[in-house]
Amino acid sequence: MNEHEAIQGVLSTVVSLDIDGVAEQVSAALKAGADPRAVLNEGLSAGMRIVGERFQSGEYFLTELLLAGEVMKAGLVPLSPLLTNTDIQGKGTVVLATVKGDIHDLGKNLVGMMLSAAGFEVIDLGSDVAPQRIVETVRKSQAKIVALSMLLSPMVVSLRSTVEEITKAGLRDQVKVIVGGACTTPGLAKEMGCDAHGEDAVAAVHLCEKFI
Amino acid sequence: MNKTDNKDKTTSIARVGSLLNRKKIDRVPFFPFSLGFSAKNVGYPIGSVYSECVRSFDAQLWTQQMYGHDQDPFFGSAVYGTSEFGGDVEFPIGDWIQSPRSIRYPVQSFEDIDKLGLPDPQSAGNLPKALEFSKMQESHGGLISLVVGGVFTTAGNICDIRNLCLWIAREPEAVHRVVQLAADHILSAARLWVKIFGTQRLLVQIWEPTAANSIISPRHFEKFVLPYQQKLHQEILGLGVKHILCHICGEQNKNLPLWGQVPMGDPGIVSLGQQVNLADGIKYFGAKNIIAGNLDTSLVAGGTANEVYEAAKKCILAGKDAPNGYILMTACETPSQTPPYNFYMLTKAINDFGFYD
Numbered sequence: 001m002n003e004h005e006a007i008q009g010v011l012s013t014v015v016s017l018d019i020d021g022v023a024e025q026v027s028a029a030l031k032a033g034a035d036p037r038a039v040l041n042e043g044l045s046a047g048m049r050i051v052g053e054r055f056q057s058g059e060y061f062l063t064e065l066l067l068a069g070e071v072m073k074a075g076l077v078p079l080s081p082l083l084t085n086t087d088i089q090g091k092g093t094v095v096l097a098t099v100k101g102d103i104h105d106l107g108k109n110l111v112g113m114m115l116s117a118a119g120f121e122v123i124d125l126g127s128d129v130a131p132q133r134i135v136e137t138v139r140k141s142q143a144k145i146v147a148l149s150m151l152l153s154p155m156v157v158s159l160r161s162t163v164e165e166i167t168k169a170g171l172r173d174q175v176k177v178i179v180g181g182a183c184t185t186p187g188l189a190k191e192m193g194c195d196a197h198g199e200d201a202v203a204a205v206h207l208c209e210k211f212i
Numbered sequence: 213m214n215k216t217d218n219k220d221k222t223t224s225i226a227r228v229g230s231l232l233n234r235k236k237i238d239r240v241p242f243f244p245f246s247l248g249f250s251a252k253n254v255g256y257p258i259g260s261v262y263s264e265c266v267r268s269f270d271a272q273l274w275t276q277q278m279y280g281h282d283q284d285p286f287f288g289s290a291v292y293g294t295s296e297f298g299g300d301v302e303f304p305i306g307d308w309i310q311s312p313r314s315i316r317y318p319v320q321s322f323e324d325i326d327k328l329g330l331p332d333p334q335s336a337g338n339l340p341k342a343l344e345f346s347k348m349q350e351s352h353g354g355l356i357s358l359v360v361g362g363v364f365t366t367a368g369n370i371c372d373i374r375n376l377c378l379w380i381a382r383e384p385e386a387v388h389r390v391v392q393l394a395a396d397h398i399l400s401a402a403r404l405w406v407k408i409f410g411t412q413r414l415l416v417q418i419w420e421p422t423a424a425n426s427i428i429s430p431r432h433f434e435k436f437v438l439p440y441q442q443k444l445h446q447e448i449l450g451l452g453v454k455h456i457l458c459h460i461c462g463e464q465n466k467n468l469p470l471w472g473q474v475p476m477g478d479p480g481i482v483s484l485g486q487q488v489n490l491a492d493g494i495k496y497f498g499a500k501n502i503i504a505g506n507l508d509t510s511l512v513a514g515g516t517a518n519e520v521y522e523a524a525k526k527c528i529l530a531g532k533d534a535p536n537g538y539i540l541m542t543a544c545e546t547p548s549q550t551p552p553y554n555f556y557m558l559t560k561a562i563n564d565f566g567f568y569d
Contacts, residue, residue, distance in 0.1 A: 061425065061427065061428055061429040062426060063378075063381060070378060101306070102309075156513070182426075183510040188514070
């Protein structure tokens with residue numbers, strides 16, 4: 001097996017959600033002489049991209065997406081010691097939060113998982129996050145993107161306050177604000193002063209890649 | 213309906229009773245599914261509608277009287293199963309958080325499943341309060357409701373949706389066991405309600421958001437949800453319960469043909485999310501059941517009054533002539549921050565378009 005075939009094998013284990021086989025496949029790729037960064041980017045991350053596409057097309061569901069995240073984690077175990085932080089999270093920093101008042105975190109966690117898999121450093125502030133905390137984190141981290149999640153429609157006011165606080169803090173030109181979640185739409189995002197709306201976790205990755 | 217527009221020819225209790233008995237009614241009933249909204253409406257903390265029987269009942273009843281809607285007070289939440297199986301639930305705090313959340317799941321690993329027993333419905337979690345609430349419903353004279361989760365939602369509240377999803381692929385037997393436990397528990401709660409309140413006025417409300425296609429595939433629904441949900445409904449109806457209100461929450465289009473195999477009662481009430489077309493709902497469930505739905509709650513909370521009115525009109529006209537009747541209902545809980553005028557527009561739409569000749 002040459003290194004290209006071995007990396008393709010890594011990709012296949014991710015796409016087929018083979019959590020038991022992925023670490024072995026990564027080790028085999030490294031043994032075949034593959035560059036660890038290539039194993040990450042062309043194997044694990046590329047596999048996650050295909051999983052994301054299948055999710056968007058309706059072939060995969062949340063169950064498969066969550067499992068793919070676990071496959072990615074398992075694949076990183078033998079790989080991480082050989083990578084620098086820049087290799088793993090080199091695309092930039094995203095501050096991620098569910099807006100104040102909303103306690104749902106499943107969708108937000110999914111976005112975090114997909115962003116990490118795509119090579120972003122994700123600062124996940126959790127759910128029910130006050131605007132001021134988001135502002136402080138952006139200031140400290142120099143993040144270029146704030147990704148906000150909301151499931152419940154009453155949280156529209158929280159979304160607006162968050163964008164306003166970012167603006168008041170003088171950080172609005174520094175960051176792009178994206179939003180997603182069950183009750184959100186492109187129209188709502190625009191009205192609340194966000195830069196873009198992501199339909200799902202995969203779209204969030206595309207937006208972050210576009211904005212970075 | 214409000215005083216100036218009121219053309220009602222009967223009471224809410226009589227109207228809903230007639231609908232459930234397939235008798236002619238004056239107009240489309242309106243179920244706003246308004247818990248947090250009702251609490252805010254009367255100046256109570258949102259959390260009280262889930263945790264304090266008297267305040268919850270009063271807030272809902274007073275809001276019903278104020279707006280003239282038709283949904284009698286009910287008691288329940290979407291985290292059903294967590295505290296009933298020994299986990300912890302946090303009720304909403306403050307003005308913003310709308311619904312209770314699970315903060316400690318009873319099952320966190322496979323080993324925990326073995327330790328899980330069937331809870332006593334007399335004392336499990338929030339059920340003692342639900343019993344107290346049902347006694348108030350009984351005195352009030354309307355429907356007496358037991359509100360529970362569907363088997364998959366309850367299972368997700370026992371072991372966390374994330375685990376449930378991962379175990380579907382990794383440990384399917386564990387999922388089967390938790391779902392079976394959930395079904396057994398729900399049936400035991402239904403038995404208790406039947407024993408105490410009889411079946412005449414009993415409405416078992418089953419809310420199932422977690423089996424939505426945004427979470428699981430129809431293939432997994434067929435394997436992990438359908439057989440259990442189907443058997444549970446058969447057994448509940450076998451106790452003599454006449455009506456199940458099944459809230460098929462969220463994006464469940466791909467599950468509809470499967471839900472169509474689940475008996476809901478004679479008639480049942482099938483409540484749909486905004487992602488499901490009402491015409492599809494009528495196609496799959498309308499021959500035997502009352503259809504309820506499916507006003508977009510984001511629109512109700514965030515749209516203009518006119519948009520809300522038009523959306524309600526559209527729903528009423530789409531559902532009004534369903535074979536076994538239709539209830540105008542929000543697609544899920546009416547957001548607590550809904551402007552009161554938007555809520556009023558729903559009643560106005562009923563008044564303008566909901567009456568039968």
